[in-house]
Amino acid sequence: MKVGIVGLPNAGKSSLFSALTGVAAEAANYPFTTIEPNLAVVPVADERLEAVAATVAASKIVHDTIAFHDIAGLVAGAHRGEGLGNQFLANIRETDALVHVVRAHEDPNVVHPEGKIDPLADIDTIETELVYADLDQAERRLERVAKTAKSGDRRAIVEAAWLGDLIAALQAGRPARTVPPPADAPDAMRLLQPLTAKPVLFVANVEEGSDEVPEAVLEHARAEGAAAVAVSARLQAELAELDNEEGASMRSELGLAESGLETVVRGAFELLDLVAFFTAGEDKPAQSWHLRRGLSVWHAAGQIHSDIQRGFVRAEVVSWQELVSSGGYSGARERGTLRLEGRDYVVADGDVITVKFTP
Ligand SMILES: Nc1nc2c(ncn2[C@@H]2O[C@H](COP(=O)(O)OP(=O)(O)O)[C@@H](O)[C@H]2O)c(=O)[nH]1
Ligand SMILES: [Mg+2]
Numbered sequence: 001m002k003v004g005i006v007g008l009p010n011a012g013k014s015s016l017f018s019a020l021t022g023v024a025a026e027a028a029n030y031p032f033t034t035i036e037p038n039l040a041v042v043p044v045a046d047e048r049l050e051a052v053a054a055t056v057a058a059s060k061i062v063h064d065t066i067a068f069h070d071i072a073g074l075v076a077g078a079h080r081g082e083g084l085g086n087q088f089l090a091n092i093r094e095t096d097a098l099v100h101v102v103r104a105h106e107d108p109n110v111v112h113p114e115g116k117i118d119p120l121a122d123i124d125t126i127e128t129e130l131v132y133a134d135l136d137q138a139e140r141r142l143e144r145v146a147k148t149a150k151s152g153d154r155r156a157i158v159e160a161a162w163l164g165d166l167i168a169a170l171q172a173g174r175p176a177r178t179v180p181p182p183a184d185a186p187d188a189m190r191l192l193q194p195l196t197a198k199p200v201l202f203v204a205n206v207e208e209g210s211d212e213v214p215e216a217v218l219e220h221a222r223a224e225g226a227a228a229v230a231v232s233a234r235l236q237a238e239l240a241e242l243d244n245e246e247g248a249s250m251r252s253e254l255g256l257a258e259s260g261l262e263t264v265v266r267g268a269f270e271l272l273d274l275v276a277f278f279t280a281g282e283d284k285p286a287q288s289w290h291l292r293r294g295l296s297v298w299h300a301a302g303q304i305h306s307d308i309q310r311g312f313v314r315a316e317v318v319s320w321q322e323l324v325s326s327g328g329y330s331g332a333r334e335r336g337t338l339r340l341e342g343r344d345y346v347v348a349d350g351d352v353i354t355v356k357f358t359p
Helices: 013-021 049-056 087-093 120-150 154-171 188-192 213-222 233-241 244-254 260-272 296-306 306-310 318-326 329-335
Strands: 002-006 039-042 061-064 067-069 097-105 199-205 229-230 274-279 287-291 312-319 339-341 351-357
Touching: 002 013, 002 087, 002 260, 013 039, 013 067, 013 233, 049 213, 049 318, 061 120, 061 154, 067 097, 097 120, 097 260, 120 154, 120 188, 120 213, 154 188, 188 213, 199 213, 199 260, 213 229, 213 244, 229 260, 287 296, 296 306, 296 312, 296 351, 306 312, 306 351, 312 318, 312 329, 318 329, 318 351
Parallel strands: 002 067, 002 097, 061 287, 097 199, 199 229, 274 351
Antiparallel strands: 039 067, 274 287, 312 339, 312 351
8 A cells, every 4th residue: 555645845744754654755835855755664563463463372473554644745846847846746656545745834933935824725835736647648648548538448438438528527626535436437448547546644733732724725625525634743753753652651751542544544444435454374474454334354365465365265254353352263163263264355544454365
């Protein structure tokens, strides 16, 4: 899973990136500090996995990860080649979701590229650039699809009509997300891969000591079907530099419930509608994975290894609580909470899965 961090220069992207990684990505009061995309692979800590690992005497713990890109270069007029121009587009295209950092703190020492603090205007600037990029791409695809449609191809006719609707929505400033593809061309969105179809988590970069998303940002997120959280990026970056114990005691002193990482990772999981599942065995690694909600244990097998999916026979499934409370697999089997499931079983959050497969 890859998440791109976007926002105007000085919004707090690199600070959030440092908070997420504990690594100090260059954070400076200067636009375009992050010229190369900064990539960090961050483990998703999960206490359930630790309990499972201890119960089955696993050899080690391997956490699921999320890759974060700190993507610079989005400024007003980027689609016309302002700032770093279109360089950022390719980086955004390869992400599964976006974290959109919006400046909501008033610190006069931090320069604002537009000269005033206005979170909604900043969001609009970024979204306009993404919409222009999508518009360009949708128009080019429509040209191609329209040719195929002329020959009477039914799918192409349906897709061309949808592209027409999409273009109208984009021209009105609405994201592609709001124009779902029709039932008889379900992969039209996937073929186009518009930037504004990606799920977005707004991160309001708030004053130290505040944890409220500005009302205007909340309303905007709601209207777009997006989520919003508040983080004080610089403070979180500073806390991330402390060791765990020191950081935790500072956080409780400041009344912060969780780390910036936890806030954003939780937001990303909700945003992408993911469930976590675990694999674990005695003297084997205990590992956490993620899967889109609603997908089957056969898909889960594919996450683990393509060979395991190919040779899928059945799966032994037990919820993590039941595994832990019965002291291991044999206890769970005796209690009947360890079930045999076929390939269509829909994975639930917190399932511990052992796939039986023919190599
Ligand atoms: N007061 C305050 N300053 C911040 C906060 N977050 C970032 N900054 C400062 O704003 C400047 C730009 O931040 P940076 O993370 O580099 O922004 P980027 O251009 O979006 O990557 C730096 O000097 C940061 O220290 C914050 O929450 N409060
Ligand atoms: Mg930066």
